[in-house]
Amino acid sequence: MTLELTSPERAPLAAAAQIGLGNLGALASSNVYRKQDKPHYYLGHGVVLGFVMLGYICGPLYAFMLKRENKRKMEWLEQQAMLPEEQRTQYTVEELRAQGDKAADFKYLI
Secondary structure (H helix, E strand, O other): OOOOOOHHHHHHHHHHHHHHHHHHHHHHHHHHOOHHHOOOOHHHHHHHHHHHHHHHHHHHHHHHHHHHHHHHHHHHHHHHHHOOHHHOOOOOHHHHHHHHHHOOOOOOOO
16 A cells, blocks of 8 residues: 655645754764764764765755656647647646646646
């Protein structure tokens, strides 16, 4: 059984996850900046630098993935436009709204 969440259901879940993960930063920093490491705090600075580098990798990777998904949806829409009218997949406004970000006409902003 898979759990499919629509966009309105995902927003509060994503906000809660972001707040929770953000608070983990305070917990981690209190443990990597130790008294015995002063005055240079190599361990603490190394951990922070590692997370900054992870951000430099994940940010562009996520943008690439969103661009690829937008391209895939655009190709599908172009294929649908080439079909005769009676063979095209037709959706009502309510159906498109219910699909959320999975709708073919939904575009991710980068």
